[in-house]
Amino acid sequence: MNLAFKPAGAALALAAALAVAVPAAGIAQEKMVGGAAMLPSKNIVENAVNSKDHTTLVAAVKxxxxxxxxxGKGPFTVFAPTNAAFAKLPAGTVDTLLKPENKAQLTKVLTCHVVAADAMAAVIGKMIKDEGGMHKVKTVGGCMLTAKMSGDKLQLVDEKGQTATVTIADVKQSNGVIHVIDTVVLPAG
Structure with missing residues (x-):
């Protein structure tokens, strides 16, 4: 199963699978990201603006x-690169992408980090296992990422062949989930 836009039946199946990942009390646990509590009652943007590790991502989203x-309502899974991940890009790349004339290219890069599903790491891990060690993930931006495991770490390989590792998984939001990653994933072109 690809993580992508799904019909209602698949969404219900995914929701049922995700129910096992929720604590017994049914209350999502908050996590700390970038020195701030990520509150499950807030949406992706409301939480991201509080993370000191995601100021570049927030500026890019704006x-x-x-x-x-x-x-919005979502659900979304966002693979959220840290400031350090953006700093790995060649010098001047972020400044160039943030220019108004490059909005389309910036949007493409950012939407390659977003999946139209609420996918917790255990669900993605099961898909990887069920598919023999790799799972294709189609993003909202049309990028095809390959999810795999390295030990107990979830990794994504982008269309350029570079690998991003999830450093903080399952940061529950009111409209989905964030997985913090250490590398910006890029489209092929």
């Missing part, structure tokens, strides 16, 4: 005009 989208 520049791309994606605030309303990522504040």
């Amino acid at each position: 520049a791309a005009g994606l605030v309303d989208t990522l504040s």
Whole structure:
């Protein structure tokens, strides 16, 4: 099963599978990201703006005009690169992407980090196992990522062949989940 736009039946199956990942009391646990508590009652944008490790991502989301989208109902799974992940890009790349004339390219890069599903790490891990060690993930931006495991760490390989590792998994949001990653994933072109 690809993590992508799914019909209602698949969404219900995914929701049922995710129910096992929720604590017994049925209350999502908050996690700390970038020195701030990520509250499950807040949406992706409301939480991300409080993380000191995601200021570049927040600036990029604003520049791309994606605030309303990522504040919407969802569900979304966001693989959220840290400031350090953006710093790994060649010098000047972030500044160039943030220019208004590059909004389309920035939007493409950012939407390659978003999946239209609420996928917790255990669910993705099961898909990887069920598919023999790799699972294709189609993003909202049309990118095809390959999810795999390295020991107990979830990793994503982008269309350029570079690998991002999930450093903080399962940060539950009111409209989905964030998985913090250490590398910006990029489209092929």
